[in-house]
Amino acid sequence: MHTGLESPTGVWWKPAHRTEKLWVAIAFGWCMVLFAMMPLWHWKGGQNPTGIRHRVTAEAFAQRTQEFIDTYQVGEEAGIPVVEPPAGSDIYLVGAMWSWRPVLRLRQGVQYTLHLSSVDVNHGFNLYPINVNFQVVPGYDYGLRVTPTAAGEFQIVCNEFCGIGHHLMVGKVIVLPAEQTAAVTGGAP
Numbered sequence: 001m002h003t004g005l006e007s008p009t010g011v012w013w014k015p016a017h018r019t020e021k022l023w024v025a026i027a028f029g030w031c032m033v034l035f036a037m038m039p040l041w042h043w044k045g046g047q048n049p050t051g052i053r054h055r056v057t058a059e060a061f062a063q064r065t066q067e068f069i070d071t072y073q074v075g076e077e078a079g080i081p082v083v084e085p086p087a088g089s090d091i092y093l094v095g096a097m098w099s100w101r102p103v104l105r106l107r108q109g110v111q112y113t114l115h116l117s118s119v120d121v122n123h124g125f126n127l128y129p130i131n132v133n134f135q136v137v138p139g140y141d142y143g144l145r146v147t148p149t150a151a152g153e154f155q156i157v158c159n160e161f162c163g164i165g166h167h168l169m170v171g172k173v174i175v176l177p178a179e180q181t182a183a184v185t186g187g188a189p
């Protein structure tokens, strides 16, 4: 007599059909492809920031940004300093709950090294309306080589939820057109 505790003898199950085995093999093969893509895309995908990365303390980055503001400040907008740094310089932008400091006034067609960091929690640098997104992480100084290609005013929106004032966390980048740049600097930048 069989009870539920004893397995029946012999081949009592239905063997997998040939096509089922084939699909399992295909699925497994595809899993391996995706698995290989992870490290491959890291190296070949061009997805990683090309800039420099350093560890930095929140205090040091805040201090560096303040020095940058003190040196190149040209005005103020809604309590946030407006800074116009020289061409080719290192520029600083700090995310903090819930603001981006300072307002950067840049020149079209000129390269800068943009240093991004946060002094508290993770923030997301999203340059609106362009599709530029970058994770801003406390403790790291990300130096991105940037060249503004279009003139105008661009909003910085925080796209990483960072607390109760997250939706208020906006900043601004002003890009002066190349012609105006020539007029202001009296020639090549």
Ligand SMILES: [Cu+2]
Pocket (backbone or CB within 6 Å): 095, 096, 097, 098, 122, 123, 124, 158, 159, 160, 161, 162, 166, 169
């Ligand atoms: Cu934020």
